[in-house]
Amino acid sequence: xxxIPGESVRGVPPTVEEPPAPFDASAxxxxxxxxxxxxxxxxxxxxxxxxxxNRELLYFLMWRDIKIRYxxxxxxxxxxxLQPAFMMLIFTLVFGRLAxxxxxxxxxLFALAGLVPWTFFANAVANSGNSLVSNVNLVTKVYFxxxxxxxxxxxxxxxxxxxxxxLLGGMMLYYGVRLTPHVLMLPVLFALTTLCALSTGMWMSxxxxxxxDVRFALPFLIQLxxxxxxxVVPSSVVPPHLRWLLNLNPMSxxxxxxxxxxxxxxxxxxxxxxxxxxxxxxxxVAAHFFRNTERSFADFI
Amino acid sequence: MRPIINIENVxxxxxxxxxxxxAYATLRxxxxxxxxxSLKRLSGRGDTAEDKTFWALRGIDLDVYPGERxxxxxxxxxxxxxxxxxxxxxxxxxxxxxxxxxxxxxLLEVGTGFHGELTGRENIYLNGxxxxxxxxxxxxxxxxxxxxxxxxxxxNTPVKRYSSGMYxxxxxxxxxxxxxxxxxxxxxxxxxxxxxxxxxxxxMSQVSRDGRTVIFVxxxxxxxxxLCSRVLWLDGGxxxxxxxxxxxxxxxxxxxxxxxxxxxxxxxxxxxxxxKVRMRRVAVQPSDGTLQDHxxxxxxxxxxxxxxxxxxxxxxxxxxxxxxxxxxxxxSTSSSRDPxxxxxxxxxxxxxxxxxxxxDLLNDGVHRVELKIRRNEKxxxxxxxxxxxxxxxxxxxxxxxxxxxxxxxxxxALQWQTGLIEERRHSTV
Numbered sequence: 001x002x003x004i005p006g007e008s009v010r011g012v013p014p015t016v017e018e019p020p021a022p023f024d025a026s027a028x029x030x031x032x033x034x035x036x037x038x039x040x041x042x043x044x045x046x047x048x049x050x051x052x053x054n055r056e057l058l059y060f061l062m063w064r065d066i067k068i069r070y071x072x073x074x075x076x077x078x079x080x081x082l083q084p085a086f087m088m089l090i091f092t093l094v095f096g097r098l099a100x101x102x103x104x105x106x107x108x109l110f111a112l113a114g115l116v117p118w119t120f121f122a123n124a125v126a127n128s129g130n131s132l133v134s135n136v137n138l139v140t141k142v143y144f145x146x147x148x149x150x151x152x153x154x155x156x157x158x159x160x161x162x163x164x165x166x167l168l169g170g171m172m173l174y175y176g177v178r179l180t181p182h183v184l185m186l187p188v189l190f191a192l193t194t195l196c197a198l199s200t201g202m203w204m205s206x207x208x209x210x211x212x213d214v215r216f217a218l219p220f221l222i223q224l225x226x227x228x229x230x231x232v233v234p235s236s237v238v239p240p241h242l243r244w245l246l247n248l249n250p251m252s253x254x255x256x257x258x259x260x261x262x263x264x265x266x267x268x269x270x271x272x273x274x275x276x277x278x279x280x281x282x283x284x285v286a287a288h289f290f291r292n293t294e295r296s297f298a299d300f301i
Numbered sequence: 302m303r304p305i306i307n308i309e310n311v312x313x314x315x316x317x318x319x320x321x322x323x324a325y326a327t328l329r330x331x332x333x334x335x336x337x338x339s340l341k342r343l344s345g346r347g348d349t350a351e352d353k354t355f356w357a358l359r360g361i362d363l364d365v366y367p368g369e370r371x372x373x374x375x376x377x378x379x380x381x382x383x384x385x386x387x388x389x390x391x392x393x394x395x396x397x398x399x400x401x402x403x404x405x406x407x408l409l410e411v412g413t414g415f416h417g418e419l420t421g422r423e424n425i426y427l428n429g430x431x432x433x434x435x436x437x438x439x440x441x442x443x444x445x446x447x448x449x450x451x452x453x454x455x456x457n458t459p460v461k462r463y464s465s466g467m468y469x470x471x472x473x474x475x476x477x478x479x480x481x482x483x484x485x486x487x488x489x490x491x492x493x494x495x496x497x498x499x500x501x502x503x504x505m506s507q508v509s510r511d512g513r514t515v516i517f518v519x520x521x522x523x524x525x526x527x528l529c530s531r532v533l534w535l536d537g538g539x540x541x542x543x544x545x546x547x548x549x550x551x552x553x554x555x556x557x558x559x560x561x562x563x564x565x566x567x568x569x570x571x572x573x574x575x576x577k578v579r580m581r582r583v584a585v586q587p588s589d590g591t592l593q594d595h596x597x598x599x600x601x602x603x604x605x606x607x608x609x610x611x612x613x614x615x616x617x618x619x620x621x622x623x624x625x626x627x628x629x630x631x632x633s634t635s636s637s638r639d640p641x642x643x644x645x646x647x648x649x650x651x652x653x654x655x656x657x658x659x660x661d662l663l664n665d666g667v668h669r670v671e672l673k674i675r676r677n678e679k680x681x682x683x684x685x686x687x688x689x690x691x692x693x694x695x696x697x698x699x700x701x702x703x704x705x706x707x708x709x710x711x712x713x714a715l716q717w718q719t720g721l722i723e724e725r726r727h728s729t730v
Contacts, residue, residue, distance in 0.1 A: 006464065029367065029402045029403070030402055031307060032398035033307075033401055033402050034397055034401050034402060034404065035390070035396065035400075035401045035405075036399070036400050036401075037387060037388070037390060037391070037392060037393070037398060037399040037400075037401065038394060038398035038399070039393050039395060039396065040393065040399065056435060056436055057430050057431065060426065060427055060430040060431070064419065064423075064427055067418070068416060068418045068419065068421060070621070071418045072418070113664060137410065137413055137414070138414055138431065139391075140390070140391060140409075140414045141407075141409040141410045142389075142407065142409075142414070142431055142432065143389050143390040143391055143405075143407065144414055144431075144433075146504050156624055159451055185436070196334075295392075295393045296392075297392070298386065298391045298392045299315070299392055
């Protein structure tokens with residue numbers, strides 16, 4: 001068969017009649033590789049599709065964390081409620097006397113309204129920061145998108161959050177505070193808190209793999225963060241020319257927003273807008289950082 | 302046939318800690334280190350490499366075809382586990398790429414993800430999910446997994462209360478039901494008793510018969526020979542040999558075990574022994590072959606000792622104990638029934654004593670030889686434990702199914718006879 005120069009060989013049919021091939025597994029092989037394993041050079045973001053495919057593992061890890069959290073404890077899940085409750089008591093004793101600080105709302109309720117989302121955030125960051133390092137055998141022996149680890153640590157706090165919200169509901173009833181449609185913002189704010197916790201968790205857990213200082217820095221960092229998040233006192237305490245500093249901390253606006261949702265005071269939309277933008281940007285940057293360091297986790301952990 | 306895994310020039314380089322910097326980095330060290338490095342660069346002395354690097358793998362080119370059972374052998378540190386980690390996507394290659402045309406399930410460690418506080422039942426689901434099985438898949442295979450592990454009574458106890466044997470059995474049971482297109486197994490069979498290993502290898506053979514691809518790393522040459530259709534020998538991060546199992550295994554064993562299956566001491570001054578008797582050469586080899594051939598359970602072996610006798614007139618007697626790898630004695634034999642020299646006084650000089658172990662006697666595995674030389678049946682002149690160590694391989698026939706290691710220190714091929722005593726027609730008794 002003669003070929004004209006330039007004609008593609010692929011278009012040429014076989015000249016010999018081949019007998020039908022016996023069944024072999026390679027007939028079922030895809031044309032394109034499922035995975036190409038090589039050194040990645042470019043910047044990657046989180047592969048949502050892959051996380052979705054592994055969602056069952058995410059549920060299992062969440063379920064595992066929830067199940068073991070209160071195993072062999074006497075008080076069990078009551079700890080989810082006791083933690084914010086005790087903090088509330090202490091803050092009330094120390095700060096409750098300051099006149100007018102809680103703007104008409106009884107101080108214990110004021111404090112608890114801030115402490116419930118804050119406790120969720122603090123525990124989420126602490127757990128996710130250590131999630132990779134405390135699961136060494138999973139990181140070094142099994143493949144799965146590593147972001148599932150901090151994500152599971154953050155999301156497993158939702159059960160505790162739910163229990164604390166029950167306590168909060170009880171307190172609201174006790175003090176006779178009525179709910180208005182403002183409360184519809186609460187789930188949105190909780191979602192924002194989760195996103196913020198996840199970003200911080202991704203940063204911390206990725207850094208922790210290589211630099212173990214993070215394990216020591218984290219508790220103290222969270223403590224400092226508490227004081228900058230308008231949990232103890234409202235942001236009105238901060239002089240106006242410094243308030244922009246407070247706005248750099250998304251949690252401050254979120255906590256204030258939670259209180260506004262519960263007590264039907266006006267929302268600070270500008271602060272919330274800034275907080276949302278910061279959280280989104282923070283998440284994207286954290287995701288990139290995590291993905292880029294992910295490739296060397298197993299080597300450094 | 303198109304390959305299901307295509308590995309192209311894969312290499313993995315690790316940085317190893319030099320004396321000045323520890324493997325763990327703290328932020329302080331990293332900051333100080335980078336400051337120092339930039340200073341060095343500025344002052345023109347930046348070319349000294351602070352850390353040493355080494356290539357765990359280099360230039361690996363390989364195609365694995367669907368349905369193949371590939372065994373990977375090599376000494377410790379050859380890069381076998383690193384290759385598996387790269388294929389399992391746990392670590393990234395420094396150079397090259399691997400293309401996978403099927404889903405991979407890896408067994409790099411048994412019981413990954415088991416949590417002590419959860420019960421056996423919960424851990425089955427957790428471990429299965431971690432290995433990549435879907436919840437529905439685990440639920441479907443649940444009863445089989447429990448049966449494989451023989452653990453139905455203890456399913457509701459927290460795993461931290463299990464004995465190590467129970468733990469292993471449960472972990473293996475879950476792992477054995479993993480059914481990906483490509484199964485990668487890394488020396489997990491080194492732990493667990495023989496019946497365990499047999500169960501798991503049986504399952505792996507079955508997986509392969511279903512048309513899946515298996516990549517298997519092991520130090521157990523018998524298992525590799527029986528399970529694998531192709532063997533790869535890695536050493537120092539590179540492919541040394543690849544191909545037909547018995548040939549590659551033979552070559553591998555020859556280079557690693559020759560030094561132990563024969564010794565020659567040419568200088569009498571440094572040879573083991575004393576002023577009464579001194580060794581010159583010891584060897585174990587097939588009776589009708591050369592030292593190069595590997596030993597199987599079928600081959601008759603000749604064990605020979607060459608030694609100097611320094612005391613004229615001594616009536617020497619050699620006795621040998623053959624032990625298993627763990628040191629249990631299998632049998633002992635002595636030269637007291639030697640037709641030519643037993644009971645007779647030995648002149649001073651060089652002697653060779655040897656005996657033949659018939660084929661189809663020893664079981665497969667590593668065997669240790671202990672030698673004692675006595676004078677006049679009583680006085681112990683010389684003793685040498687582990688004077689020889691040799692590995693006997695299982696003999697493999699085409700098409701047989703391997704059932705695992707035969708129980709017992711010896712494995713004689715005895716002739717069975719079966720005869721019909723009385724035929725009875727089917728009755729309702």
